[in-house]
Amino acid sequence: xxxxxxxxxxxxxxxxxxxxxxxxxxxxxxxxxxxxxxxxxxxxxxxxxxxxxxxxxxxxxxxxxxxxxxxxxxxxxxxxxxxxxxxxxxxxxxxxxxxxxxxxxxxxxxxxxxxxxxxxxxxxxxxxxxxxxxxxxxxxxxxxxxxxxxxxxxxxxxxxxxxxxxxxxxxxxxxxxxxxxxxxxxxxxxxxxxxxxxxxxxxxxxxxxxxxxxxxxxxxxxxxxxxxxxxxxxxxxxxxxxxxxxxxxxxxxxxxxxxxxxxxxxxxxxxxxxxxxxxxxxxxxxxxxxxxxxxxxxxxxxxxxxxxxxxxxxxxxxxxxxxxxxxxxxxxxxxxxxxxxxxxxxxxxxxxxxxxxxxxxxxxxxxxxxxxxxxxxxxxxxxxxxxxxxxxxxxxxxxxxxxxxxxxxxxxxxxxxxxxxxxxxxxxxxxxxxxxxxxxxxxxxxxxxxxxxxxxxxxxxxxxxxxxxxxxxxxxxxxxxxxxxxxxxxxxxxxxxxxxxxxxxxxxxxxxxxxxxxxxxxxxxxxxxxxxxxxxxxxxxxxxxxxxxxxxxxxxxxxxxxxxxxxxxxxxxxxxxxxxxxxxxxxxxxxxxxxxxxxxxxxxxxxxxxxxxxxxxxxxxxxxxxxxxxxxxx
Ligand code: C2E
Ligand code: CA
Ligand code: CA
Numbered sequence: 001x002x003x004x005x006x007x008x009x010x011x012x013x014x015x016x017x018x019x020x021x022x023x024x025x026x027x028x029x030x031x032x033x034x035x036x037x038x039x040x041x042x043x044x045x046x047x048x049x050x051x052x053x054x055x056x057x058x059x060x061x062x063x064x065x066x067x068x069x070x071x072x073x074x075x076x077x078x079x080x081x082x083x084x085x086x087x088x089x090x091x092x093x094x095x096x097x098x099x100x101x102x103x104x105x106x107x108x109x110x111x112x113x114x115x116x117x118x119x120x121x122x123x124x125x126x127x128x129x130x131x132x133x134x135x136x137x138x139x140x141x142x143x144x145x146x147x148x149x150x151x152x153x154x155x156x157x158x159x160x161x162x163x164x165x166x167x168x169x170x171x172x173x174x175x176x177x178x179x180x181x182x183x184x185x186x187x188x189x190x191x192x193x194x195x196x197x198x199x200x201x202x203x204x205x206x207x208x209x210x211x212x213x214x215x216x217x218x219x220x221x222x223x224x225x226x227x228x229x230x231x232x233x234x235x236x237x238x239x240x241x242x243x244x245x246x247x248x249x250x251x252x253x254x255x256x257x258x259x260x261x262x263x264x265x266x267x268x269x270x271x272x273x274x275x276x277x278x279x280x281x282x283x284x285x286x287x288x289x290x291x292x293x294x295x296x297x298x299x300x301x302x303x304x305x306x307x308x309x310x311x312x313x314x315x316x317x318x319x320x321x322x323x324x325x326x327x328x329x330x331x332x333x334x335x336x337x338x339x340x341x342x343x344x345x346x347x348x349x350x351x352x353x354x355x356x357x358x359x360x361x362x363x364x365x366x367x368x369x370x371x372x373x374x375x376x377x378x379x380x381x382x383x384x385x386x387x388x389x390x391x392x393x394x395x396x397x398x399x400x401x402x403x404x405x406x407x408x409x410x411x412x413x414x415x416x417x418x419x420x421x422x423x424x425x426x427x428x429x430x431x432x433x434x435x436x437x438x439x440x441x442x443x444x445x446x447x448x449x450x451x452x453x454x455x456x457x458x459x460x461x462x463x464x465x466x467x468x469x470x471x472x473x474x475x476x477x478x479x480x481x482x483x484x485x486x487x488x489x490x491x492x493x494x495x496x497x498x499x500x501x502x503x504x505x506x507x508x509x510x511x512x513x514x515x516x517x518x519x520x521x522x523x524x525x526x527x528x529x530x531x532x533x534x535x536x537x538x539x540x541x542x543x544x545x546x547x548x549x550x551x552x553x554x555x556x557x558x559x560x561x562x563x564x565x566x567x568x569x570x571x572x573x574x575x576x577x578x579x580x581x582x583x584x585x586x587x588x589x590x591x592x593x594x595x596x597x598x599x600x601x602x603x604x605x606x607x608x609x610x611x612x613x614x615x616x617x618x619x620x621x622x623x624x625x626x627x628x629x630x631x632x633x634x
Contacts, residue, residue, distance in 0.1 A: 005041035007103025009034065011096050018092040019082055033074060054171070065114050068104070072121035075100060079126065091138055097126045098145055105152060112160035116153050123149045194268040196246060197253035205267035205275055209327045212279040215320045221281040222320030227334040228294050230272040231312035231346040240307065247304040248272075248311055255297040260290075275331075281319070291315050291349030299347055314341040315349035323357055336360055363419070365408055370420055376429060379403045381437045382599035385608060386451060386570060386592045389584045394608060396449035396483055398592065399437040400599045417455060426455045427464065431471055438477045440602035448605075451483040451513065456490035460497050465504035483511035485536065487519075488526055499530055506531065513570070518558060527565040534590075535562040539573025542593070546578040556586045563587070 012034050051057055079097045083090050101123035108115035127149055131142030192204035200208070209225070216222030230252065237245035249272065256266045256274060265277045282290070298313030316338025324330040337352040344350070369375040383397035401413045420426045434452055441450045458464055472479055484505055490498045506512050511533045514526065519538035527535070537558055545552045555571070562569040571583040574593030583591055597608060 003103075003107045005037045005044065005107070007100065007107055009037050009041070011100035011103065012037070014096045014099075018089050018096060019086050033071070033078075037071075054174075061111060061114070064108075064111065065117065068108065068114050068117045069121065072101070072104070072118050075122050076125065079122075091130065091133065091141075094126045094130045095141075098123050098130070098149075101126070101149075102152070105156070109156070109159075112156040112163060116156050116160070119149050119153050119156070194253075197250055197268050199253050199257065199274070200265055200267040202267065202269040202275075205265060205269065205277060206327060206331075208265050209277055209330070212277075213320055213327055213330060214279065214281070215322065215324065216281050218322055220284075220319035220321050222324075223280065223330075224278040224282050224287060224290075224317060224319050225330060225334045226276045226290060226294060226315055226317045227269070227331070227338050228274050228276075228298075228313045228315040229338065229342075230298060231314055231342075233272040233311055236309050236311055240304070240309065244304050244307075244309060248302050248309055251302045251304075252298055252311075252313070255300075256294070259293055259297060275334075287317055287319070287351055291317055291351065295347045295349055312347045314338060314347065316341050316352065317349065318352040323354075333357070333360075362408060366411065366416060366419055367423060369405065369407070370416065370423060370425060370429070375403060375405070375416065376432045378405055379433065379436070381433055381440055381602075383437075383441070383450075383602055383605045384592060384599040385597040385605060386590050387596050388590055389588060394448060394597075394605070395590065396451045397441070397605050398451040398485070398599075399433070399441075399453070401433050402599075421455060421457045427458045427461055427467070430455055430458055431467070434468065434471060435475065438472065438475045442477075444602070444606055446478070446481060449481055449483050449511070451485055453485045453515065454490070456487055456493070456498075459486055459490045459501050460494045461501075462497065465501040465508075468505065469508050478509070479505070480509040483513050483534065485513045485515040487515045488517065488523065489520065491526060491530070502530070506533075514567070516572075517562075524561065527561065527567070532565070532567045534570060535565070535567045536570040536572055536592075537562075537588075539593070542571050542573050542575075542579055542583065545582050546576065552582065552586075555583070559583075559586050559588050 051060075075097065079093055082093050086093065101118040101121075104118035105115045105123070108118070124146070127142050127145040129142070130138050131146060133139060133142065192201060193199070194201045209223070212223065214222045230248070233245065233248060236248060249268070252274065253266070253268060256276060260266055260276050260278075263278065267275045267277070269275045276290075276294075294315040295313050298311055301308040301310050303309075316334045316336065318324060318330055318333035318337060320330050324333055333352040333356075336356055337350040340356060341348040341350040350356075366375075369378075380402045381399045382402050383399055385394040386396045386398060387393065388395040401417070403411045403413070403416055405411055417426070417429075420429045430453075437450060437452060441448075444450075454464075468484075469479060472482065484502075486498075486502065502512050512531070513534035513536055514530075514532045515536045516538045517535050518541045526532075537555065541551070541555050541558065543551075545555055559569050559571075568589040570590040570592055571579075571588045572592050574580050574583065574591045574595050576595055579593075580591055580595060597605075600608075
């Protein structure tokens with residue numbers, strides 16, 4: 001380009017010289033054109049910048065074409081003016097014009113379409129004019145120049161086509177490249193985004209938390225995270241289908257975004273679980289407000305296809321502080337608070353606090369000891385007598401695990417059994433306990449049976465019965481001397497499997513008892529479809545029979561139901577003499593409870609039941625008919 005301007009400038013000066021220097025006065029179109037060209041050259045040399053923007057480049061090219069046309073037309077007019085003023089210098093003027101056109105074409109050769117213009121607008125007319133001049137020399141030069149110009153134009157035309165093919169190819173490549181980049185950007189966005197709600201997903205949330213989590217002072221005050229899951233979502237999803245489920249998730253996501261999107265990251269972390277993260281600390285009252293808001297946002301019904309869908313949300317919050325050392329621990333704390341919120345009912349929120357932390361620490365310690373097998377070593381088994389109401393003798397004793405941990409103190413079986421179930425080590429733990437129980441009852445007379453609790457999860461495991469029978473065989477314990485207690489929850493997961501395993505135990509001679517009947521769903525179908533030798537009526541059924549006639553009627557009905565199914569029944573939690581008298585009058589077969597004996601060591605039980613002697617401490621009371629209410633009064 002600078003060459004273009006230089007050529008045109010040189011030719012301007014040439015014309016000026018050829019015409020005796022008349023044209024380059026200070027204020028004239030020629031001086032103006034000279035100044036413009038000089039300025040363009042300076043701009044090109046010193047201020048020109050590379051540009052990648054195709055639109056800007058296209059605009060510049062158009063501008064250049066227009067400018068070229070204007071300059072050429074201007075040059076032609078000026079040439080005409082000069083010739084009319086200096087007819088004697090026509091040939092020189094025409095030659096300079098043609099040279100200017102050639103120079104301009106060369107300067108524009110990187111844009112052939114524009115380069116053709118000076119040749120066509122300026123060069124060709126001038127050469128034609130030269131050709132038609134009267135003298136032979138001018139005509140000869142004119143024809144030669146005309147041919148040169150035509151050849152050049154053809155060359156430029158070919159070059160232009162090749163160039164446009166190249167540019168089109170490059171553009172296609174650039175377009176493809178851009179498309180690939182946009183696809184990659186979209187894929188990256190998708191990887192960070194929940195497809196249904198458009199909220200951030202779990203990965204993105206964790207990354208943001210990792211980058212931005214601020215730990216505050218001991219009392220809290222650092223970043224805050226809330227984890228919320230919907231109550232009743234599954235039910236709505238099941239009842240109205242997935243489209244309704246999606247509508248619920250989308251609506252709740254929008255509400256969360258509307259309420260907190262301005263200063264927090266709102267994410268869907270999976271299923272019906274959402275999380276909101278505030279980088280900066282919040283005042284305690286604001287946290288409480290947030291907890292309430294989240295629950296309230298969900299409780300407003302969601303309109304979907306003319307139906308009003310009612311759901312709710314529970315929420316757990318945690319504040320980053322010294323007890324939340326990492327993002328995963330921070331989130332775990334919010335999860336733990338959510339778990340507790342859910343345990344307290346629907347639409348409840350909880351903020352993780354020191355008390356929860358202490359409980360979680362205990363739970364973690366408990367899990368560790370169970371997994372290390374240290375717990376199993378520390379555990380012992382106690383036995384609680386079960387009395388036959390007809391003979392007033394202890395006929396069996398229920399093995400109850402006891403754990404007095406060096407580190408954690410006394411832990412009730414209801415707690416550690418469920419933890420072992422969740423850890424998936426219940427079978428191993430129960431086998432260790434069965435071994436301990438079998439060893440402890442070895443000195444017992446054969447008629448005193450061992451009653452052992454099976455975990456609901458354990459009995460649903462393939463081959464559980466065979467493993468238990470192998471264990472008894474290894475320890476030389478007769479299967480006929482053992483009663484296995486199983487709760488109805490065992491049948492909820494996989495009825496067929498539990499039934500098969502129990503059947504195997506039964507066939508080997510073990511007695512099978514249904515435990516805690518009447519506490520849960522108390523489905524009578526279990527009594528109909530499965531064979532139980534014994535049914536243990538849940539302790540809650542005995543609790544207030546001495547005060548409440550309705551309770552007595554229910555218990556009586558259940559005892560008769562058990563008998564109708566062909567099973568004997570045990571009343572649990574017999575705590576008073578009056579209760580004992582009542583269940584006896586109702587025809588119950590066995591009784592168990594603190595009134596008849598608390599869980600004791602194996603040797604104590606043996607001492608309580610030397611041979612077939614009745615329990616001396618309770619016998620008199622049991623046999624006293626005054627304590628027994630007439631059945632008609634029940
Ligand atoms: P469960 O099978 O219903 O055991 C009876 C529970 O009632 C025992 O609680 C016993 O101490 C308690 N109990 C007995 N008589 C009375 C009474 O008169 N009043 C009251 N209020 N309670 C009474 P424990 O020992 O805390 O056991 C709780 C549960 O833990 C058991 O309920 C059983 O499901 C489970 N469990 C205990 N030991 C084992 C075990 O070795 N293996 C398995 N799988 N579960 C066990
Ligand atoms: Ca039991
Ligand atoms: Ca029980």
